[in-house]
Amino acid sequence: QKEVEQNSGPLSVPEGAIASLNCTYSDRGSQSFFWYRQYSGKSPELIMFIYSNGDKEDGRFTAQLNKASQYVSLLIRDSQPSDSATYLCAGYAGNNRKLIWGLGTSLAVNP
Amino acid sequence: ETGVTQTPRHLVMGMTNKKSLKCEQHLGHNAMYWYKQSAKKPLELMFVYNFKEQTENNSVPSRFSPECPNSSHLFLHLHTLQPEDSALYLCASSQDPGYGYTFGSGTRLTVV
Numbered sequence: 370q371k372e373v374e375q376n377s378g379p380l381s382v383p384e385g386a387i388a389s390l391n392c393t394y395s396d397r398g399s400q401s402f403f404w405y406r407q408y409s410g411k412s413p414e415l416i417m418f419i420y421s422n423g424d425k426e427d428g429r430f431t432a433q434l435n436k437a438s439q440y441v442s443l444l445i446r447d448s449q450p451s452d453s454a455t456y457l458c459a460g461y462a463g464n465n466r467k468l469i470w471g472l473g474t475s476l477a478v479n480p
Numbered sequence: 481e482t483g484v485t486q487t488p489r490h491l492v493m494g495m496t497n498k499k500s501l502k503c504e505q506h507l508g509h510n511a512m513y514w515y516k517q518s519a520k521k522p523l524e525l526m527f528v529y530n531f532k533e534q535t536e537n538n539s540v541p542s543r544f545s546p547e548c549p550n551s552s553h554l555f556l557h558l559h560t561l562q563p564e565d566s567a568l569y570l571c572a573s574s575q576d577p578g579y580g581y582t583f584g585s586g587t588r589l590t591v592v
Contacts, residue, residue: 377520401578412570412583413523420578457523461577467513467536468577470523 371396373460375471383479388445390474392458395439399460402434402441403468407455417443448478483507486571486584493561494592501556501587503571512554513581514546515570523570529554561591 372395382388392402401420405413419425419432419441431444441460445452455475459468484505493499505512514526528536529548543565545557554571568588572581 401580403580405580410588412568412586414583415580418580459580463578465536467525467528468581472520472522 371469373458373469373471375458375474377472378475379477380474381477381479382448384448384450386448388448388452388476390443390456390476392441392471393439394460396460396462397439398462398464400463401461403459404432404443405457405459407457407473413457450478450480452476453478484571484573484582484584486587488587489585490588492590492592495561498559500558501569503554503584505552505573507573507582509573509575510551511574512548513572514554514556515572517568517570563591565589566591
């Protein structure tokens, strides 16, 4: 069973701090990884994707991929209360048309 | 209209009712998906359509019946549902899953 695992949280950080969200995956054939943000009662929205080992930065967000350790992370710098949401990690192995999803990590940024 | 549009946003139906969910994408994508999202569970893939042909049915009960008349439209026909079918139903589309999906706003379904 191919899986993507995340700590469900909640992860609580003070405003202005760095939030670190982590994800591990079991399928070594996975090629691309995605971080989606989902506000309560809303649909997921894509915030980052990464397919190369190392870091990828976009504004306050940095995605990190380590294929040897089968580990993906998302760092949110200068966390804001508006970042409070559930963050979903997903992987894609390229051999079908679907993503494999984690359960999501709930993040609360406290003013 | 841009993106992926789902209607209705909210739906309450009785167990003997028949209703349909509609999804339309304006992105020129060639794959469309139905997902179910229940509390404390990962996103559950229900159906996948590629170029309007169904390529995956993830052991979904027959009370859920998908229809994909063309690459831009996707329906989910519902009949004789159970209370445990209450959930957020999400439609998504992609051109290449390697670049992720675009989700619609979802339909919050309550079966009474």
